[in-house]
Amino acid sequence: MTSSDGLIKIVTELKKDGEVLVVCRSCGHMHTLDISQCKDKPAEPCRMTLPCKGCGIKLEVLVNFRRYYRKVADFRGFFWREGEKDIDDAHDMRIVDVSKHGMGFLMIKPVKINVNDMLHLEFRIKSQERMKYIEKDVVVKRVIGNFVGTELVRPVGEQDKELAFFLF
Numbered sequence: 654m655t656s657s658d659g660l661i662k663i664v665t666e667l668k669k670d671g672e673v674l675v676v677c678r679s680c681g682h683m684h685t686l687d688i689s690q691c692k693d694k695p696a697e698p699c700r701m702t703l704p705c706k707g708c709g710i711k712l713e714v715l716v717n718f719r720r721y722y723r724k725v726a727d728f729r730g731f732f733w734r735e736g737e738k739d740i741d742d743a744h745d746m747r748i749v750d751v752s753k754h755g756m757g758f759l760m761i762k763p764v765k766i767n768v769n770d771m772l773h774l775e776f777r778i779k780s781q782e783r784m785k786y787i788e789k790d791v792v793v794k795r796v797i798g799n800f801v802g803t804e805l806v807r808p809v810g811e812q813d814k815e816l817a818f819f820l821f
């Protein structure tokens with residue numbers, strides 16, 4: 654764990670947006686690091702060194718963004734804009750990518766959507782040979798033609814068995 658120059662290398666994952674938890678392997682001191690400067694380039698690993706606040710040893714931290722890559726998907730479903738809730742209001746869509754924090758989908762028939770709009774999504778995932786219906790609330794981050802990039806109000810977690818299985 655400790656290399657010859659007294660450096661401890663730690664690979665960690667995002668705790669939540671822009672933050673990681675680093676535990677010193679030498680003394681157990683816990684550090685919360687702001688890594689928001691890495692967020693612009695999530696495809697690249699974020700590396701930093703810092704002295705441990707507990708024992709002073711130098712910690713080299715590598716933040717692993719692997720789980721946060723977008724994975725190509727093909728899930729059919731519907732979305733509703735704010736104020737829409739009936740089946741008559743449902744808009745056809747196809748989810749084309751999924752990450753822990755967001756989803757991108759294609760509108761089958763484009764409707765007016767703006768950045769920061771809240772949408773409700775319902776879609777099907779095939780999981781262990783069975784179709785599961787998933788519901789997610791999202792915030793629109795970008796609209797490019799028929800493509801809508803969104804951020805999940807609640808990131809994929811243990812409560813989302815099928816999505817977590819798909820992603821991880």
Ligand SMILES: [Zn+2]
Nearest residue numbers: 677680705708
């Ligand atoms: Zn320490």
